[in-house]
Amino acid sequence: MTNLNSGEETQSRKAEHIRVCLEDDVQFRLNGTGLDRYRFTHCCLPELDWQDIDLTTRFLGKSLGAPLLISSMTGGTQEAKRINSRLAVVAEEFQIAMGVGSQRVAVEKPEVGDTFAVRSLAPNILLFANLGAVQLNYGYGVDECRKAVDLLEADALILHLNPLQEAVQSRGDKNFKGLLDKIHELCNVLPVPVIAKEVGNGISAKIAQKLIEAGVGAVDVAGTGGTSWAKVEGERAKDSRQRRLGATFAEWGLPTVDCITSIRAIAPEIPLIASGGLRNGLDVAKAIALGADLAGLAWPFLQAAAESEAAIHTLVEHLLAELSTVLFCTGNATLTELRDSDALQPQGSLGRP
Numbered sequence: 001m002t003n004l005n006s007g008e009e010t011q012s013r014k015a016e017h018i019r020v021c022l023e024d025d026v027q028f029r030l031n032g033t034g035l036d037r038y039r040f041t042h043c044c045l046p047e048l049d050w051q052d053i054d055l056t057t058r059f060l061g062k063s064l065g066a067p068l069l070i071s072s073m074t075g076g077t078q079e080a081k082r083i084n085s086r087l088a089v090v091a092e093e094f095q096i097a098m099g100v101g102s103q104r105v106a107v108e109k110p111e112v113g114d115t116f117a118v119r120s121l122a123p124n125i126l127l128f129a130n131l132g133a134v135q136l137n138y139g140y141g142v143d144e145c146r147k148a149v150d151l152l153e154a155d156a157l158i159l160h161l162n163p164l165q166e167a168v169q170s171r172g173d174k175n176f177k178g179l180l181d182k183i184h185e186l187c188n189v190l191p192v193p194v195i196a197k198e199v200g201n202g203i204s205a206k207i208a209q210k211l212i213e214a215g216v217g218a219v220d221v222a223g224t225g226g227t228s229w230a231k232v233e234g235e236r237a238k239d240s241r242q243r244r245l246g247a248t249f250a251e252w253g254l255p256t257v258d259c260i261t262s263i264r265a266i267a268p269e270i271p272l273i274a275s276g277g278l279r280n281g282l283d284v285a286k287a288i289a290l291g292a293d294l295a296g297l298a299w300p301f302l303q304a305a306a307e308s309e310a311a312i313h314t315l316v317e318h319l320l321a322e323l324s325t326v327l328f329c330t331g332n333a334t335l336t337e338l339r340d341s342d343a344l345q346p347q348g349s350l351g352r353p
Contacts, residue, residue, distance in 0.1 A: 010105040011112065015077045016236050021299065022306055026231035028200075028250075033225030033277035034257030035286045040343050046331035053324050054334045059294050060156055060193055060218060060271060062126045065095035066320055067288055067335060071222075071275050071296035072130045072158055072197070076105035081115035086309040087301060088118035091125045094316050097294065099128035099158055103148040104135060119153040128195060129154035133161050136182040137175045142189055149192055156192050156217065159183060162199040164252055168233040168245045184214040193217025199229050200276055202254025205262035208270075218271035219263060220296060223256030225277020227299055257290065264291035281322020288335055289344035 020026060055066040070087050074080040084100060091098040098118070106113040119127060129148040131140065149157050166172035187194045196203065196211040197220035203211075208219050234246015256276040263272060274287035275296030284295040297319075304311040327333065330343035 010108055011076050013236075015079065017232060018074055018077070018079060018083075018302075018306075020232050020235045021227060021302060024231075024235050026228055026235060027299070028224050028226065028228050028253075028277065031224040031251040031253060032255060033223065033283070034255035035225075035277075035283055037257065037347055038286055038290070038344050039347055040285070040289075040326060040330050041345060042329055043331040043343070046328055048328055048331060048333055050324070050328055052333050053327050055320060055323060055327075057293070057335055059097065059126060062155060063095070064097060064126060064294075066323065067284065067292075067294050068094075068096040068316070068319060069273060069275070069294050069296035070096065070098040070301050071220075071298035072099035072101050072128065072160070073298050073302055074101040075103060075116040076101070076109075076112050077115060083302070083305040084116060084118050085121055086305045086312055088122040088125070089309055090312040090316055092122035093313070094320070095125060096316065097126040097128070098122065099296075100130055100152065102130050102132055102160065103151065104131060106151060107131075107140070107144050107147060113151050117151055126156075127152055127154050128156050128158045130158040130160060132173070133159040133179055133183060133196075134163075134166060134173045134176055136179060136186070137177070138173055142186060145186060145190055149190070154192060156195050157190060158195045158197045158220070159186075159216075160197045160199050161203070162201075162229065164201050164249055165199055165229040165233055168230045168237070168242060168249065170233075170237055170239065170242050172233075180210060180214055183211065183216070187215030187217075195220055195273070197273070198222035198276075200224065200227055201229075201252060202256065202259045202276065203263065204254060204259070205266045208263045209266055212267055212270055218273060219267075220273035220275055221256060221259035221263065221292075222296075223259045223276035224251070224253040225256055226275075256287070260287060260290045260292050281319045281324075282326060284319065284323050285326035285338065286344060289338050289341075291339065 202223035230249040237243040274292035332338040
């Protein structure tokens with residue numbers, strides 16, 4: 001059975017996560033995204049009118065104004081409700097995708113469900129529900145997953161995979177045995193696609209292949225370079241062992257670039273989300289050029305949302321301007337043209353301008 005008695009603890013943890021991410025230095029410092037290994041070849045004669053640049057795309061059958069995802073972050077507290085509401089309003093304005101944080105707290109405490117329920121503010125966006133995959137070993141099943149989806153009227157369910165975070169977290173849920181079969185069963189019965197997502201340590205091609213064979217509808221690589229959840233949980237730890245684990249494994253994981261390229265090599269058709277350390281529209285463009293269909297950002301959106309709705313609006317405008325500039329200065333009018341071009345090259349092997 002679901003452990004509903006842990007609702008207060010889960011809610012408190014969510015509040016701490018927001019505080020730590022906003023106030024403490026919990027970003028990867030040594031193990032980056034890998035995006036700096038690549039550079040676009042500048043085209044000084046693009047033969048394009050800026051007005052013809054088109055950032056629209058489709059993902060999981062839904063049209064988007066740009067290939068941007070407000071990655072899963074929070075829920076369960078009044079501050080989280082304010083953050084999610086602000087994000088949803090801007091997502092609707094620009095028609096970009098949005099995910100919410102783990103909805104476990106809403107399953108355990110239904111009265112906080114409104115901190116996630118943003119569909120009324122964003123009736124037309126691509127919206128992702130979210131639960132930890134490991135909860136399938138702790139009393140969760142199809143019913144709980146349906147509740148998460150129904151609460152949001154979501155278009156898909158993210159199942160996040162976070163073994164390192166659970167290992168560092170005090171009293172983390174560390175039984176990951178047999179999860180692949182349970183994910184397979186869920187994919188067969190859930191009425192919306194399941195998205196397999198890491199939380200910042202990356203998904204290898206080997207594991208992605210297993211997840212795809214299990215039936216997931218998309219993969220979010222969530223590689224290194226952004227927020228280190230080992231650092232976050234280390235900051236929260238009340239005992240020396242967990243603090244030391246957080247420090248020891250602060251830089252653990254697979255760079256986002258390596259995840260994108262290796263998964264795309266073995267699964268050319270799987271809908272692929274690049275996240276983990278993306279900070280601007282140039283990063284987004286590189287991720288798309290490497291083979292991603294969508295680019296997810298979390299920390300930049302969290303910072304903006306903590307400030308105001310206007311700050312989120314400005315952030316999206318900046319991201320779109322940066323992405324458009326890449327298209328313009330590489331001579332590509334659309335995202336498909338950018339992906340199919342050879343404009344992005346490894347450092348040291350750039351073509352002639």
